[in-house]
Structures are given as C-alpha cells and as structure tokens.
Amino acid sequence: MERLASQQFQKVTLWFCLCLLLFQASCASTPDSSSTVRDFHVGQIIDVKTGELVEFEDLESVLTDADVVYIGEEHYTPSHIDAAVQILETLVASDRKPALAMEMFSWDGQSALDQYTQQHALTEAQFLKDSHWEENWGSDFTGYERLVNFAKEHRLPLYALNPPRSLVRMVSKQGLQAALVDPAMDKWGVKKDISLKDPEYEKVIFKPIELCHPGLPKKMYDRYYQASIFRDEGMAKVITGYVDEKSQDQGPLVSYTGGGHIQYKVPVPKRVRRDASSTLKDVSIYLIALDPVRKEEVKEAIDEGIADYIWLRALGPNGPQPRCG
Numbered sequence: 001m002e003r004l005a006s007q008q009f010q011k012v013t014l015w016f017c018l019c020l021l022l023f024q025a026s027c028a029s030t031p032d033s034s035s036t037v038r039d040f041h042v043g044q045i046i047d048v049k050t051g052e053l054v055e056f057e058d059l060e061s062v063l064t065d066a067d068v069v070y071i072g073e074e075h076y077t078p079s080h081i082d083a084a085v086q087i088l089e090t091l092v093a094s095d096r097k098p099a100l101a102m103e104m105f106s107w108d109g110q111s112a113l114d115q116y117t118q119q120h121a122l123t124e125a126q127f128l129k130d131s132h133w134e135e136n137w138g139s140d141f142t143g144y145e146r147l148v149n150f151a152k153e154h155r156l157p158l159y160a161l162n163p164p165r166s167l168v169r170m171v172s173k174q175g176l177q178a179a180l181v182d183p184a185m186d187k188w189g190v191k192k193d194i195s196l197k198d199p200e201y202e203k204v205i206f207k208p209i210e211l212c213h214p215g216l217p218k219k220m221y222d223r224y225y226q227a228s229i230f231r232d233e234g235m236a237k238v239i240t241g242y243v244d245e246k247s248q249d250q251g252p253l254v255s256y257t258g259g260g261h262i263q264y265k266v267p268v269p270k271r272v273r274r275d276a277s278s279t280l281k282d283v284s285i286y287l288i289a290l291d292p293v294r295k296e297e298v299k300e301a302i303d304e305g306i307a308d309y310i311w312l313r314a315l316g317p318n319g320p321q322p323r324c325g
Contacts, residue, residue, distance in 0.1 A: 006129070008225055009246075018230075020023070022239060024212045028079065029216055031202065033083045034230060035185075035199050039313065040148055040290060040298050040299075040312055042079075042091060042294050042312055042313060042314050043291050043312065043313075044308045044311075044312045045058075045059065045310070045311045045312075046219065046309065046311075046312075047308075047309060048108065048302055048305055048306065048307055048308055048310060049150075049305075049308070050179045050303075053303055054309070059285075059309065060090055060094070060290070062283050063087060063252070063283065064090075064091065064094045064096050064158055064251075064252075065281060066114070066252045066282055067101075067132050067243050067252055067253070067276075067281045067282060068239060068243065068253050068255060068280070068281075068282040068283075069087060069091075069098075069136070069202075069252050069253070069254045069255065069257045069258075069282050069283055069285065070262040070268070070269055070283070070284040070285065070307075071087065071176070071254065071255065071256050071257070071262075071280070071285050071287065072257060072258065072259030072260070072262040072263065072284065072285070072286045072287060072307065073084070073256065073257070073258060073259060073287050074258070074259060074288070074289050074316075074320075075139075075258055075315055075321055076139065076143050076315075076318055076321055077280060077289050077313065077315070077321060078143070078316055079286070079289065079313035079314040079315075079316065080287045080289070080313055080315040080316075081143070081144065081146050081159055082159070082313075082316065083117060083252070083258055083285075083287055083311055083313055084147055084148065085146060085150055087254060087285070088100065088147075088150055088154075088156070088254060088313035089150075090310065091251055091252065091254070092154055092156075096154075096251030096252065097249060097251040098156060098249055098251040098252050098253070098254050099156055099157040099158070099159065099246075099250065099251070099252075099253045099254070100147065100150075100151045100156050100157070100158050100184060100253075100254050100255075100256065101159035101160075101161045101235075101239060101241060101242070101253055101256065102147065102148075102158065102160070102161060103161045103162055103235070103257035103258060104133075104137045104144050104162075104258045105133075105136065105137070105158075105159075105160035105161065105162065106135075106136040106137075106159075106160050106163060106164045106165060106301050107129055107130060107160050107163060107164055107188055107238075108132055108136075108164040109130065109131030109132045109133070109136065109160050109163070110159070110160045111130070112127055112130035112131035113158045113159070113160060114158075115127070115130075115133060116131075116148075116152060116158075117148070117152040117155065117156065117157075117158045117262065118155055118157070120152070127150075132165075133163075133300075134162065135148070135165055136162065136165045138307060145253075147190055147256065150305075153185065154257075156180070158244065159238055159253075160233070160238070161235040161238050161239075161255065161257065162234065162235065163188065163190070163231060163234035164188070164232060164319040165232065166184070167179070167184065167188070167190070167228060167230070168227050168231060168310065170182060170184065170228045171223075171226055171230045172223045172224070172226070172227045173223075175223065175270070176196060176226040176227075176229065176230055177196075180192050182298070188201055188258075189237075190234070190237075191233060192239070194229060194230065194233050196225075196229060198222070198224060200204035200270070200271070201232075201266055201267060202264055204227075204263055204264050204267070205225065205260070205266075205267060206221070206225065207227055208222050208260040208263075209221060209228065210223065214298060216316070228267070230268040232261060232268050232271060233271060235257065235261065235268045236268050236271035236272045236274075236275065237275075238277045239255055239268070239272045239276075240271075240272050240276045242278050243280060244276060244277070255268070257261065257286065259286055259288075262284050262285070262286065262302070262307060263306050263307070264305065264306055264307075265282075265284055265307065265308075271282060283308050283309070284305060284308045284309070285308065285309045285311055286305040286306050286310050286311070287310075287311050287313055288301065288311070288312055288313065289313055289315045289316060289320060289321065290312045290313065290314070290315065291315060291320045293321065298312065300312065
C-alpha cells in the first residue's frame with residue numbers, strides 16, 4: 001500500500017510540475033523571432049528575425065550586398081516566378097550583373113542552357129530537347145519560361161543546379177554509398193565523401209519528404225533521404241563553384257529551388273557555407289502562397305525561423321502546393 005501511495009504521489013507531483021511549466025511558458029515574454037504581425041496579407045514581406053513587416057525597397061541593399069540569394073518556391077505557382085523576376089530586375093537595375101541557377105535543370109543540360117541564353121543559338125523546342133527538360137523535370141515548361149527568358153533577354157548566366165536524373169535514380173535504388181563508387185559519378189566530379197550523418201538535416205528534411213510522398217515504407221523514406229542529400233550536395237557544388245570562381249564584376253547568384261532546399265538555411269545553404277569562403281554573404285527568401293485558411297502556418301514558419309525573410313504571394317491556379325524540394 002505504501003508503495004502504491006508513493007507511486008500515486010509521484011504521478012500527481014509530476015502532473016503538477018508539468019502544469020506549472022506550461023503556465024510559466026504561457027506567461028513568458030514573446031521571443032525576438034516571434035511574429036508581431038497580427039494578420040497576414042498577400043504582398044507582405046516579413047523579416048523573420050524581428051517578426052516585423054518590411055517593404056521590398058528595404059530588401060534592395062540586402063540583395064545587392066549578397067553573394068548568394070536563395071529563393072524557395074512552391075512549385076507551379078506563377079506569383080513566385082513573379083517575385084523571382086522582381087528580385088532579378090532589382091539586381092540588374094543596380095548593375096550587379098547577377099547569375100541565375102535553377103533546380104528545374106540538370107547538369108547534363110548545361111550546354112543547352114549556355115547556347116540558349118548566352119549565344120541565342122537554339123530554338124525553344126531544340127533547347128528543351130537538348131536540356132533534357134522532359135527527362136529531368138517533366139512538367140509544363142511555360143511555368144518557368146518567364147525566368148528562363150529573363151536570363152536570355154539580359155544574357156545572364158543560367159546554371160543547372162540538379163544532378164542528372166540518372167544519378168539521382170541510382171542513389172535511390174542502390175543507396176548513396178554504393179552509388180558514389182559507380183564510374184558514372186566520376187564524369188560529374190561528384191564528391192566521394194558525402195556523409196549521411198547529419199542530424200540537423202535529418203530533422204528538417206523528413207517532414208517535406210513525408211508530405212510529398214505519404215504512406216511509403218521506411219526503407220523508401222531512407223532512400224528518398226539519401227537521394228535528397230545527394231541532390232542538395234550537388235546543388236551546393238554548383239553554387240560554391242560560382243562563388244569561388246566569379247570575377248569581381250560579377251554579381252550574386254540567385255538560386256531558385258523548391259522551399260524544401262533552403263528551409264532553416266540547412267539543406268543547401270549549410271553546405272555552401274561549409275565549402276565556400278568564410279566571408280560569404282547570403283540571404284534566404286521563403287515564398288509562401290497565402291492560403292486564407294492556413295494562415296497559422298505562416299506564423300509557425302516565422303517563429304521557427306524558416307528563412308531570413310518570408311514573402312507572402314498569391315495562390316496559383318492549382319491552389320496550395322506541397323512544400324517539396
């Protein structure tokens with residue numbers, strides 16, 4: 001009886017302490033990163049660190065001073081393309097001579113990107129064929145045509161961020177460590193020492209994988225995870241190469257990917273910071289298509305520090321999109 005009474009007392013004590021902690025937490029002051037915005041509207045830009053609204057003009061000095069501008073989109077959302085074009089226009093108008101890098105193209109299409117945007121030597125149909133658009137991305141090109149045409153019109157360097165689909169599939173089927181020793185990797189200068197041990201990365205990447213590929217067995221999620229690391233390492237390789245090799249008169253690289261690749265500045269930005277110069281300056285802008293019934297997700301993204309800035313944009317014609325990589 002005494003032992004039972006003791007156990008009951010411990011349970012009551014634990015419950016009381018938990019309630020006390022929850023009460024204290026509810027009375028605690030709001031952290032610096034918590035949003036001070038009470039209502040969210042399309043067009044607002046939030047400084048995530050302060051939770052305050054800023055105007056686009058306030059971003060201009062940040063953009064022009066950066067080495068890398070990370071833009072994270074929700075795929076197939078026209079207003080996100082508009083935001084990226086506005087950022088590029090600002091950099092061009094400031095004579096910063098930016099370059100553009102896109103997740104939608106793969107390394108095996110780089111020659112076609114150069115011929116199309118720099119030399120104007122290909123028709124659009126030939127460009128899509130030679131850049132392996134259907135094999136590597138596959139969706140309707142008109143969704144991203146405006147970005148590509150902006151680079152073409154202003155003769156901006158346009159870089160393919162993604163490793164070829166054949167290499168990504170190899171990782172998905174064989175596992176990362178087995179795939180890395182395949183001779184096909186040598187052609188593209190892929191690092192041989194990519195590590196799977198990254199708790200910070202694992203913490204942030206599994207959520208978008210599960211959202212975009214629900215209901216899969218654990219083995220499949222593990223392979224998606226390994227393929228995700230491989231892709232992010234590959235994108236970081238392209239960005240780091242540009243930053244390390246660019247001349248003084250070349251401006252920032254604008255990286256355009258799904259939001260999952262830049263969230264919390266971990267998947268790609270962390271790898272670029274690891275390999276690039278210690279003086280690297282970057283800024284991350286996370287685009288959210290504002291759904292009126294999911295405004296609480298915006299507050300969560302701010303409170304969790306998902307990027308340097310959040311820019312609320314209009315929903316696309318297909319409605320909310322999963323925030324995949």
